[in-house]
Amino acid sequence: MRFKYCPECGAPLSARILGDEGRVPYCEVCGRPYFDMFSSCVITLVANESGEVLLLSQGYISNKYHNLVSGYISPGESAEEAAKREVFEETGVEISSLEFAGTYWFAKKDMLMIGFIxxxxxxxxxxxxxxxxxxxxxxxxxxxxxxxxxSVSHALVKLYLEKM
Ligand SMILES: [Zn+2]
Structure with missing residues (x-):
């Protein structure tokens, strides 16, 4: 998302050259830039001791495919905290360890997905x-x-299969 108006005061933003960043939308009233924004999400492959993967069926996302656990990171939360919280909230499963598994750009929703196993x-x-x-x-x-x-889900399951 690219800002046109200041989210704080509503003033139209101008473009200001900020060093290496180039032209950035800027609020002259508040004196601050507004960089392009996107959502940060976590996506977690949860595996058990038998090498089985936790998959969800969620009709509001897809009727055809299953999903890994994913969700938005809340302000003030680390990606690791969000991953643990989402897994527990969506499935009641408490994870015992968490390993970073790369980041993935999800263009369709303008989202940075932070992957974990x-x-x-x-x-x-x-x-x-x-x-x-x-x-x-x-x-x-x-x-x-x-x-x-x-898909990000496919990449994570593939990564897990290579590592297990
Ligand atoms: Zn402003």
Whole structure:
């Protein structure tokens, strides 16, 4: 998202040259720049001790493919905290470790997705209201259940299969 008006005072922004950044929208009233903005999200592959992957079925996202756990990072939260929180909120599963697994640009939604591979004991899943169903699936089956090649989910399951 590129700002045209100041989100604080509503004044139209002008373009100001800020060193190496080039022309940046700038509020002359508040005296500050507004860099282009995007959402920061986490996406977490949760695997259990048997090499099974936690997948969600969420009709509001897709009727065809399953999803890994993902969500927006709240202000004040680290990406790791967001990953743990989202997994617990959406599935009731408590993860025991978390490993950074790269970042991915999701152009369709102007989003930076921060990927993690998490470990958890195979426990009962308590899906939230946003989740139609959830389950543990063998990783080599899971790769065919998520959005195909090119998606962030696919990249993370592939990475996990290479590492397990
Ligand atoms: Zn302003």
């Amino acid at each position: 998490a470990r958890a004991d195979k426990s009962d899943i308590m899906p939230s209201g946003e989740v139609d169903s959830a389950g543990w699936y063998a990783a080599d089956k899971a790769i065919d259940m998520v959005h195909p090649e090119g």
